[in-house]
Structure formats: structure tokens, C-alpha cells
Amino acid sequence: MILFGMNENLKRNLAIGGTTLVALYLLYGIFSGDGSAEVIDSTNTVKFICSETGRVFPIELTKDTPGFPLENPKTGNNTLWPAEMCYWDECGPKGGTAVLMNTFKDEKEPTHCPVCGHLVRFRNPKPPNYGSNK
């Protein structure tokens, strides 16, 4: 009985945590100038990546957008997570690679880009020389 109660509390805390994550992500996009351009473009869309299919969906966020994961419009499953963009090595000239963070797969290991192998983190930085040869 006590254990059951704890599990319910844990579930509630996890649900609240997910909502907080959405709110923080939105605040980052709205209030940080640097780095937000490639994630949130002029139409306020954010690239989401499907944890099942790997497909990328640009989604416009509003105050009514539910918590992560969002529903994949193709499959109807709640599998869309905000993608981090990798612009390192060969990913840069290709316009960036959308990467699903290990955090969203419940994996503790650091996330590496599946294309170039570079370490990817939240608010993933671009290479220092990115765009200098355009």
C-alpha cells in the first residue's frame, strides 16, 4: 500500500517534470537570441524528431501545445521529442542533422550525432567556424 502510494507520487512528479521541461524549452527559445535561430525559425516552429521512425517534423509551438512527447501525425503515437541540431563536420554543409537526445530515450549516456559522431548536448553549440566560409 505504501509502495503503491509512492509510485503514484513518482508518476505525478514525472508528469510535472515533463511540463516544466516544455516551459523551459519555450523560454529558452523566446529569450535567448544566440543559437535559437536554427531551432526556432521565424514562424516559431521547432524541429521534433520521432523516436520510432526518426522522421523530423517542424511543429509550431503555442501556449496550448501539450507536454512531450507530442503526437506523431503520421502514426498517431506520442513519440515526438524536440530535436537538437548538429552542425559539426559533414553535418554543417548538409544544413544540420536533427538528433534525438538520449535523455528522451531514458538513456544516461551522452548523445552523439548518428552522422558525424560529434557529442550533442542541449542547446547544442555550432562549430566556432560554422558559416565562415559561406
Ligand SMILES: [Zn+2]
Ligand atoms: Zn553531426
